[in-house]
Amino acid sequence: MTSKWLFSGAFLFELSSWAALSAQLPVGQAALLYASAHALGSLLLSAGIWLLLPRRYKFPLPWSPLFIFALAFFVPLLGAVGVILAVFPALYLPRKQQEQAWDSMSVPELPFRPQDQRRDLMFSDGGLRDVVRHAPSTEKRLNALFATRRMEGRDSIPILKLALRDPADDVRLLAYSMLDQQESGINQRIETALGQLAAAAEEQRPALHATLARWYWELAYLGLAQGSVLEHVLNQAREHVEQSLAGVSNGESHLLAGRIALQQGLLEQAETHFQQAELAGVSPQKLVPFRAEMAFIQRRYEEIPAQLATLPEPLLQRPPFAELARYWL
Template sequence: MISKWLFSGALLFEVGSWAAFQEQLSIAQATSLYLGAHALSSALLAGGIWLLLPRRYKFPLPWSPLFIFSLAFFVPGLGAVGVAAALFPALYLPRRHKQLTWDSMALPELPFRPQERGKELMFNDGGLQDVLRHAPDTEKRLTALFATRRMPAREAIPILKVALRDPADDVRLLAYSMLDKQESEINLRIETSLQQLATAEGSHRTALHDALARWYWELAYLGLAQGSVLEHVLNQAREHAQHTLDGGDNPYAHVLAGRIALEQGRLDAAKTHFDQAEAAGVGKPTLAPYRAETAFIEGRYEDIAGQLCELPDSVLQRPPFASLAKYWL
């Protein structure tokens, strides 16, 4: 509503400015009257149009209304007409935006989006071994070694052994120190247990034999002992496991003794220990993997499926039994 009054006032003052030249006035008076009326007309026109402008065109002040005023004031007559002819259609008849139903574009060159790579390595045997074998950057191979600290020792040690053949000294030294640390920790426990065994008696002595059997077995199981050392470690584990069985009723000592016998190739002794463990109360699911391994070594393949069926479904769905179940069941 205010804009309409401003436009009406602008029109009246513009008409009045031209009427000043029709009166019997001097040139100075007519010019002053015209400029005053024309300035008021331009100011009213600029104010009216400024009020109708979208917000993004109103600022910054005072440049937006001053620009409209300048167009109308400094071009007498045609200025106001030109401003009105240019802005009124744009304000009251805006261009309609057509809705695009299809946006056609050229096929971009590959890669057409940034490739994101995770900074963390996959903690699995194959992935880390591939990094150690094929990564040209020494830092990446060192990072792969550090990743093994978050893995079970059984999975980490084969990877560390691969790193022992690395061409970079830093990688080899780090792998050796990590292997040596694990082996030293086990040997320290063995040494401590042997010192305590010299003075121990009764149930304490039996418990120490059980601990020693398990620590010696750990050296063999993790692959930290090889060749003649492996044979010595297994014999020590067998001897202490037998002392454990002689000193008390420990059904899980039969399981350990059976695993040691299985590793040494004494299959009859392994089967005897597993049967004794079951008779002492060890569940069939605990013994099933070892009995399946025994059946495989002996060539009794028809018995493998029956042993794997003793395992719970939740166990058969996890590695390493998932692939075994897929093949045998």
């Protein structure tokens, strides 16, 4: 109802402005009457049209109604008529909305396509490290942590530890939760094996000792133990693997004992276990990385290229041997 009164007033003032031009009055008086009536008519017309506009066209104020007023006022005689002819058909006869044939979308966050699940899938942790360290988006850093679930534990642990220093609470809590989940799973297996060992028969004890040695070694190998805890874990692993070898001697247990001794810096014991493992049937190629590491620690650098050269060529092209081969060979 308000708009109708505004339009009626605008119509009357516009008629008055035209009448002032056609009346037999002095030029100055006629111009003043015309400008006054035309201004009031344009003002009422602008107010009426502004009330009918959709909300998205009403703002910002005062520019939206001022634009309509300018169109009506500054075009003599035909300004108001032009505004009416331009606006009213658009208000009451809107164009029919056409069916949209396609929907424009922004590029989704990674990963945005299915990935092949392959057992031999290799990951490069460098890209995920960069995302966790430098990505400005918290969501991208969270996605990087979720991606570590498909990585080997040895590669994922450093990335999760890096995320513990993230400024975002969500990233830190997720990293802590994933680390705690891995550590808790190993500790539960150790507790289960210790409970079985307490009630096991004598012939079952070597196998249980070997199992305990592997799980203790797993805590150290994955980097889940640090400082004095790491020293305790390695001592427990060495103790259990030695008890396992005292009952049943096999190549895999000698290999594990050698790796534990190498980690503890007991190089002579490590070499002895590696020799026993080789005699028990462990492939010499499987021992090459550890013997090369021993040669490096003892500064026998001239032996390293010859040892790495015995590895198969496809293995030297894959991490972690690719970088070693590029440097030493």
